Amino acid sequence: MSPAVDGEFTYAASGVDIDAGERAVTLMRTAVEKTNRPEVVGGLGGFAGLFALDTTTYRRPLLASSTDGVGTKIAVARALDRHDTVGIDLVAMVVDDLVACGAEPLFLQDYVACGRVVPERIAAIVTGIATGCTQAGAALVGGETAEHGDLMAPDDYDLAATAVGVVEADAVLGPERVRDGDVVVAMASSGFHSNGYSLVRKVVAAAGLDLAATPAGLDRPLGEELLEPTRIYALDCLALVAEFGVEGVHAYAHITGGGLAGNTARVVPDGLAAVLDRGTWALPAAVSLLEEHGVPRAESERAFNCGVGMVAVVAPEAADGVVATLTGRGVPAWVAGTVGPRSGDAAASLVGSYR
Secondary structure (H helix, E strand, C coil), rough: CCHHCCCCCCCCCCCCCCCHHHHHHHHHHHHHCCCCCEECCCCCCCCCCCCCCEEEEEEEEEEEEEEEEEHHHHHHHHHHHEEEEEEEEHHHHHHHHHHHHCCCCEHHHHHHEEECCCCCHHHHHHHHHHHHHHCCEEEEEEEEEEECCCCCCCCCCCEEEEEEEEHHHHHHHHHCCCCCEEEEEEEECCCCCCHHCCCCCCHHHHHHCCCCCCCCCCCCCCCHHHHCCCCCCHHHHHHHHHHHHHHEEEEEEEECCHHHHHHHHHHCCCCCCEEEEEHHHCCHHHHHHHHCCCHHHHHHHHHHCCEEEEEEEEEHHHHHHHHHHHHHHCEEEEEEEHHHHHHHCCCCCCCCCCC
16 A cells, blocks of 8 residues: 555654644744734734734835844753743844834734644744834734754754834934934843854863853853844934934944944944943953953954944933933943044944943
8 A cells, every 4th residue: 555545654753743733823923913013913723914004104114124033042942842932033133133223113023934743842932922023112913833854854944024114204313313423332232142152162162161050150050141132222322313303313233143333333323433341341351251261252252242232322411311311211222432534444343342
């Protein structure tokens, strides 16, 4: 009797368990529904997410979009079998890119590819995504979980998301607004965020560091340090624009791959340069640990955020108020540098020594 007749040719036998996928949706439903905004139409389970944008509340709205993933930080989550935080990282990577231009995040859709659907694990991942959406004020309007049993190992998974936001055309932030004399305000990161983990993992493996141990200089196990969720700055950045306007807040730079200088340079116009003083903050102990095991300082500053997850370029008269507002919202912030005439090729540079 052929396999098609005796029942061997089933979707589950080929690596896709529809029942497990449906159970995962049931487990995540409550968390997803908590992210709903008033503009969301319908609920989880439709073929498309619907969002009723009220264009009458805007003068000339521009839609902004951003797509990203979490990268190999997922390998740390797998090593520790903890999957409830990487979803927060995923949201942070896209919404903090959106807000860099001044856009309010409206909604997000996720994509989870895995070797095998384990409903509890998928639900933990998506619950983390929902938590991040709540922190960002965005609705999670849908997503996709794809089981690739013959392409990925059973416990492998990868994440991606796209977020959509809106900003008034005359309120877009960026290098066009940056002026000579502007001040650069740094916002503290919560850790490595979601960048540089290929290098982090290589050093950890080469040095034989134990994720369950607490190295000298850290106050918690290394694995917990590496899994610390990315700080989501979206609502804080929007609050600054609401308080100080585009006359006070000129640009944001989300500090991801490329480091502090590399990303700050993206919002500095031709002819000007941002100079950031390392002496205004301390290098995180976790970065120092990796440097002790062979990562050169120049590479740290290019691969990691080194303690700064977002910067705001603001008018000098707004700088003190911006720092005070961020501090009041629970985001450690400080004046880290200034913008002035460019004398070399670099649009942004670091000077001095860390505290």
